[in-house]
Amino acid sequence: MALGWARRRPLPVFGVLLAESCAAAAVGAKTWPFFLVTAILVGCLAATRPRPTAVVAACVELTVWPCQWWAMDHGREALSDAVSMMAALAATVAIAWLTGNSVRQQQDYARALRTQVLTAERLRIAREVHDTVAHSMGVIAIQAGAAALVLDARPQDARKALAAIETTSRETLAGLRRMLVSLRRADDDTATRPVAAGLEAVDRLAETTADAGVRVEVHWQGERRPLPPEVDMAAFRIIQESVTNTVRHSGARHCQVCVDYGDEELAIEITDDGCGADRAGGRAEVRAGATSGSGLGITGMRERVALLHGRFSAGARPEGGFRVAARLPV
Structure with a gap:
């Protein structure tokens, strides 16, 4: 019954299963199913929890099961059997922990790769914004200065400069609007991909x-x-x-x-x-x-x-x- 909460609360379930295995050992029942399930939980902990937590869980399991075996057998088994039993326990737990740790490393790598992609995209957008705005603002500044110089003497030239400012600013706003569309594309698959210059x-x-x-x-x-x-x-x-x-x-x-x-x-x-x-x-x-x-x-x-x-x-x-x-x- 405790396995129903294993996904949300693996640590409490791990403790409950160890307690149940001890109770089963006390009444002489088989305990190896509990051992296999707790080994699997060690792998889950290695994949989803901090590494020290999974290591401690593995050490606890490797301590509890030999103690149970020793208490039930009272030392009647030969030393070679005890060594074989310990090696099998250690190998099973180690395989479970390594499998979970491998899954965790793959997840960490995927997250790092996504972060790298996002960083590269932010840098690309920053370059695009700079290239678009810097050119347009340079043109606008020069045209505005020219219009101010000839406003009284040559109003026709001033109007021409103001028209150039209007055209440049409209094109810049259109370019920035296309960039915003590209930023929203991740949230809206129906957005139209902007045509880059x-x-x-x-x-x-x-x-x-x-x-x-x-x-x-x-x-x-x-x-x-x-x-x-x-x-x-x-x-x-x-x-x-x-x-x-x-x-x-x-x-x-x-x-x-x-x-x-x-x-x-x-x-x-x-x-x-x-x-x-x-x-x-x-x-x-x-x-x-x-x-x-x-x-x-x-x-x-x-x-x-x-x-x-x-x-x-x-x-x-x-x-x-x-x-x-x-x-x-x-």
């Missing part, structure tokens, strides 16, 4: 950046073809982050983006004619800060490339400006 959005990115005062030239080399989604997304985010840094920190007027579709890898290169590493307090300082502590900027791009087993480099050019290059295997 890829290299097809580079031309639109160039148009938006031109509105912010930086002309972006995009050069396509090789045969354009569909890429693995993770490569397509990483390439676009690297271009977007590099162009954003050009707009916000370099003081450049021109930026060049080169995308080369190779047979075995995708090569991307972003260069500008800005101040490079010579501008105190400018982009070089921001980039260094991102590399050392923020986890964004160059560090984010480098992490994207490393996850895809590619190669990445970034730094000031000797002739001036800044260069970001990445090679992603396809």
Whole structure:
């Protein structure tokens, strides 16, 4: 009857069964069924309870059963029989405990794997939010400053800047809304999977950046073809982050983006004619800060490339400006 509560209260049931086995031994009944059931409970405890608890339960069982055997036999059995009996008891309990412990280790590994997946997903979402918002806010800030400068003298240009701000902010809100949909997908299987931006959005990115005062030239080399989604997304985010840094920190007027579709890898290169590493307090300082502590900027791009087993480099050019290059295997 006590087995009915074994799943919810294994420890009390374990104690009750040991007491029943002692009572059965006192009246001369067979006790080996109790031994098998308590051994199974030791395995259950090893799988569901802290390890010290299962170890103590195994030790208690290995103590109680030899004592019962000795009390019933009064030492009449030969020493070899006693040794064989003890070895069988120990082997049975050890097998039960090892089986339960193995189940517990598998459960712990599964939980650790789920935690790792969740952490990776959070980092991915953080990178996506940063890449989306940082670019858009940079464009909006520059357009707002330009509108303030020409509001009285050239209202037509001010209206054009405000229209660019409206367009950029709407696109950013739409992107954030798609990210929220992806976050809810785990709770709502009917949610539509958002279509992630890829290299097809580079031309639109160039148009938006031109509105912010930086002309972006995009050069396509090789045969354009569909890429693995993770490569397509990483390439676009690297271009977007590099162009954003050009707009916000370099003081450049021109930026060049080169995308080369190779047979075995995708090569991307972003260069500008800005101040490079010579501008105190400018982009070089921001980039260094991102590399050392923020986890964004160059560090984010480098992490994207490393996850895809590619190669990445970034730094000031000797002739001036800044260069970001990445090679992603396809």
